[in-house]
Amino acid sequence: MKKHNFSAGPSILPQSVLLKASEAIVDYNNTGLSLIEISHRSKEFVDIMENARSLALELLGLEGKGYKALFLQGGASMQFLMVAMNLLEKRAGYLDTGAWSAKAIKEARKLDDIYEVASSAEANYNYIPKGFDIPSDYDYFHCTSNNTIFGTQMKTFPKTNIPMVCDMSSDIFSRTLDFSQFDLLYAGAQKNMGPAGTTLVVVKEDILGKVSRDIPSIMDYKSHIKAGSMFNTPPVFPVYTSMLTLEWLKGLGGIAGIEKENDKKATLMYSEIDLNPLFKGFAAKEDRSKMNATFNLVNENLKETFETMLKEAGISAVNGHRSVGGYRASMYNALPLDSVKVLVEVMSELETKA
Amino acid sequence: MKKHNFSAGPSILPQSVLLKASEAIVDYNNTGLSLIEISHRSKEFVDIMENARSLALELLGLEGKGYKALFLQGGASMQFLMVAMNLLEKRAGYLDTGAWSAKAIKEARKLDDIYEVASSAEANYNYIPKGFDIPSDYDYFHCTSNNTIFGTQMKTFPKTNIPMVCDMSSDIFSRTLDFSQFDLLYAGAQKNMGPAGTTLVVVKEDILGKVSRDIPSIMDYKSHIKAGSMFNTPPVFPVYTSMLTLEWLKGLGGIAGIEKENDKKATLMYSEIDLNPLFKGFAAKEDRSKMNATFNLVNENLKETFETMLKEAGISAVNGHRSVGGYRASMYNALPLDSVKVLVEVMSELETKA
Structure with a gap:
């Protein structure tokens, strides 16, 4: 997989x-x-x-x-x-x-x-x-x-x-x-x-x-x-x-080239965080990082279900740092847009299940 | 090769x-x-x-x-x-x-x-x-x-x-x-x-x-x-x-195991340096390193011939450091005895040619 x-x-x-x-x-x-x-x-x-x-x-x-x-x-x-x-x-x-x-x-x-x-x-x-x-x-x-x-x-x-x-x-x-x-x-x-x-x-x-x-x-x-x-x-x-x-x-066209990809990934990720009522973002909106999106589940009871779904989708290493908790999606240059799509789909699927 | x-x-x-x-x-x-x-x-x-x-x-x-x-x-x-x-x-x-x-x-x-x-x-x-x-x-x-x-x-x-x-x-x-x-x-x-x-x-x-x-x-x-x-x-x-x-x-038996191999390599190398009249060792005999043998040609006129022969034998990186000149054979743990044999053969062949 x-x-x-x-x-x-x-x-x-x-x-x-x-x-x-x-x-x-x-x-x-x-x-x-x-x-x-x-x-x-x-x-x-x-x-x-x-x-x-x-x-x-x-x-x-x-x-x-x-x-x-x-x-x-x-x-x-x-x-x-x-x-x-x-x-x-x-x-x-x-x-x-x-x-x-x-x-x-x-x-x-x-x-x-x-x-x-x-x-x-x-x-x-x-x-x-x-x-x-x-x-x-x-x-x-x-x-x-x-x-x-x-x-x-x-x-x-x-x-x-x-x-x-x-x-x-x-x-x-x-x-x-x-x-x-x-x-x-x-x-x-x-x-x-x-x-x-x-x-x-x-x-x-x-x-x-x-x-x-x-x-x-x-x-x-x-x-x-x-x-x-x-x-x-x-x-x-x-x-x-x-x-x-x-x-x-x-x-890939240097920094300007990769920036376009990074913008697409961040926009997709933060849209889901903002639109999906099961999640809330950690960082102040105007200071959000395009590299690392930090977010938490509103209802901690969904933790196990969500993490099983993440695993089944092949999503690895989205656990948040212990000082923040929740989740962290790091979207560095080499991460394909496709991986963010898969993560966002899982988040969205959780909403239909919950 | x-x-x-x-x-x-x-x-x-x-x-x-x-x-x-x-x-x-x-x-x-x-x-x-x-x-x-x-x-x-x-x-x-x-x-x-x-x-x-x-x-x-x-x-x-x-x-x-x-x-x-x-x-x-x-x-x-x-x-x-x-x-x-x-x-x-x-x-x-x-x-x-x-x-x-x-x-x-x-x-x-x-x-x-x-x-x-x-x-x-x-x-x-x-x-x-x-x-x-x-x-x-x-x-x-x-x-x-x-x-x-x-x-x-x-x-x-x-x-x-x-x-x-x-x-x-x-x-x-x-x-x-x-x-x-x-x-x-x-x-x-x-x-x-x-x-x-x-x-x-x-x-x-x-x-x-x-x-x-x-x-x-x-x-x-x-x-x-x-x-x-x-x-x-x-x-x-x-x-x-x-x-x-x-x-x-x-x-391989740990340090004791590799030491036996290293001893063989060093013995072979220094025997050639001492027995071959075309070469002289740089270091004092009692302090010779079993890892790095340093030696020079007695007659610098043979330099080009020797180095061509080294190259033809697939021998790489035996040039001495600039502060000593001549040659340095580094015989670290992973170097096979066979490689020392090849080097010694080239040195010995040079003697027959010279």
Whole structure:
């Protein structure tokens, strides 16, 4: 039976990417060797790394604008620390929109002073705070564009004269934005880009080198830039698979192309949530994420019936995070519209049964 | 044509491991989903992680002795920093046996005082210093068991009453040792364990929690232990493939089993280097590595002929590192004895031609 994979991350990847990645493990490009047993300094892998880096900048519209793309290790959690190590001199402003923002704040606070410009923690993060001030003498402003757990997404970003840093782990490459409004953005690969194990960092070079601390080499963006994202052995397979996904995305017309598909999926999903009296959405309507729709059953007695129906339809990984409960449908780039149709049909069928 | 892959790392993996890893990318264990598109919190992946962690301890003979195994990200280069962050209060002693030791020293020095107990830098690291003192009031002693670039390997380890930390990136799981003499050992996966992208850390819990610094969460071994090596999304594919390699190793009789094969390979290789007048070994005989044999042509005029013959025999990646020159045959666990035989035949054939 076909599975409909709504996993919040690691999450669904294009079938064509999985097939190519699988082949490369046995024989990379007819070299007679596996991709994972050749040197990262070989021409084969250097080409992969360079291609991945330039595709990332090209798809974001950031080529020739002073940015560098890096494929690092350690996930967004490592970036929480690296951002502060590289940019925090005295004080920075953070927008607290969910569990991941809160972790970024906690980690940066160990290095210096962090000011929360606004927070929606008191409402279990079901909305995005707006209308806050960002002091112009801070080192940088940090925000999280999409909150996987709560199903909220920033639709606009504040104007500020200080560097803007954004954790885009769960919605990068999913919607058109003026990415040049950000000075540094980062994203764990395992939602819209590839398998777990690499993190894309895109940084405007001229914001670096301004803090007084002696940054450890492995934590210094400048060491990684200087080494062409090969300061040490990179995570070969995650980078290769990310490159394949970025090529796939380019073939679909880039971000603008996939955005149309993502809009269709989100519209279908939220229409059902709003029209079906058995369900209610968790996030504030104006802040709803197009990547992760969070919703609950109005009547918990239907839980077992609903979950049996989901299983029978081949729908996997729609359980909500424990801090929200209910359901979460993650609709990342590689999820077909068809999978959302199947989920919506099950929800609608439940209504006729109830 | 069959390739004989002598790559220094990322390096050869068992063919059976490559085939299983490749299958898992398309369909993991008949789940209908790829290994890389399921949640790391799924039972499937939690089982993989736990299996990998316990296999590592079992193979090292460290079960039930107060050690924990972790699969982290960032390579040995990240461990250079993490070791110091977690253990360095005032001063530590480092043995400088090569480029990687030197990097470990450089990184730790950014945090506090580091004392080189001995160094072979003046001889381009062609031997392992011996007979040095390790002051008993230092926080820990750090060494590198095998030096990939120079082809040297520590045959014995000093007795000391302070914690002993060892970078075993290039010879872990290759030879029997009393691993309980180490309090912390670490190894990038990409030599004897798996693909690039994960690092095994084995740490005796009771040495942790003794420094006064406020360690960033992602750098704190205790956060990783507490979270069962899932403090954040782990590098799923590298961990799975490492687990497969550890299972393969267990099937061969564990470290004692593979050591016999490694001894045969090294004996054959070094016999040829010593008996063939066209070649000379780089490393001091008593410190020769069983993993990486480094050697040079006595007469550089034979270079082109030799390299053409290597290529014709399907021998790949035997070029020496630029800081040593000549040749390096890396004979990691998964390299068949047959590949060494082919290399030795080419060397011997060159002698008849010359």
